[in-house]
Amino acid sequence: MSTTELFPAARVLGLLDLTSLGEDDTPARIRSLCGAARSAHGLPAAVCIYPEHITTAREALAGTAVKVATVVNFPEGADDPQRIARETRRAIAAGADEIDMVLPWRALQAADVARARAGVDACRAACGPGIALKLILETGELGTPELIRQACELGLDAGVDFLKTSTGKVSVNATPEAAAVMLDAIAARGGRCGFKAAGGIRTLADARIYLALAQARLGADWVDPARFRIGASALFDALLAELDG
Numbered sequence: 001m002s003t004t005e006l007f008p009a010a011r012v013l014g015l016l017d018l019t020s021l022g023e024d025d026t027p028a029r030i031r032s033l034c035g036a037a038r039s040a041h042g043l044p045a046a047v048c049i050y051p052e053h054i055t056t057a058r059e060a061l062a063g064t065a066v067k068v069a070t071v072v073n074f075p076e077g078a079d080d081p082q083r084i085a086r087e088t089r090r091a092i093a094a095g096a097d098e099i100d101m102v103l104p105w106r107a108l109q110a111a112d113v114a115r116a117r118a119g120v121d122a123c124r125a126a127c128g129p130g131i132a133l134k135l136i137l138e139t140g141e142l143g144t145p146e147l148i149r150q151a152c153e154l155g156l157d158a159g160v161d162f163l164k165t166s167t168g169k170v171s172v173n174a175t176p177e178a179a180a181v182m183l184d185a186i187a188a189r190g191g192r193c194g195f196k197a198a199g200g201i202r203t204l205a206d207a208r209i210y211l212a213l214a215q216a217r218l219g220a221d222w223v224d225p226a227r228f229r230i231g232a233s234a235l236f237d238a239l240l241a242e243l244d245g
């Protein structure tokens, strides 16, 4: 079966974190994004927006099952655990269901594993068991498969809910090579952690590359919104175009 048949546009839509992380986003833009999310073809898994727009998104999505995801320590990936905890608590108080936190990846690059881990632990503690934590590794900046694997192990040890590739704000974002390393790490721990490909994914063909990689390593049943997401700001229009025929 081809990836087009395995992963039709309607299925991809249900796995989408519909993203708007523009510096100039306004409440009107977020309302419009959430209005579009209520498409006749089905709902995305989540919208992903800056923390200042959580309330707007919550209101605009009321009555739907679409989760409100937001970003913390974004996009820089700083290494201040207290700031990370504070941002996380505020986002949850404002109504976020899911937190996409950037790993203090420079600390990891500098071999300060404890500092990087402290940031993730702070976010995990602030999330508690009820809020999904997606750890953004910024794989394009980590660079080597060894460092990407080390970042995966750090996140898995800390009990994050998803490993996510990228912020979309650096020159190298999601790549199939980085995704393969991440999916291998997730599979080696029994597939309990999810995976989110994000950053530079613009077409259905791009999305299907990551879906196929995940299915090959973790199985067809594993690929559902509880464990697999595509984060993208530019894919939605391509999906609707396909669904509209």
Ligand SMILES: O=C[C@H](O)COP(=O)(O)O
Binding pocket: 019, 021, 048, 100, 166, 167, 168, 169, 173, 198, 199, 200, 201, 231, 232, 233, 234
């Ligand atoms: O967190 C998700 C990414 O920011 C989305 O990146 P993108 O704008 O390249 O689709």
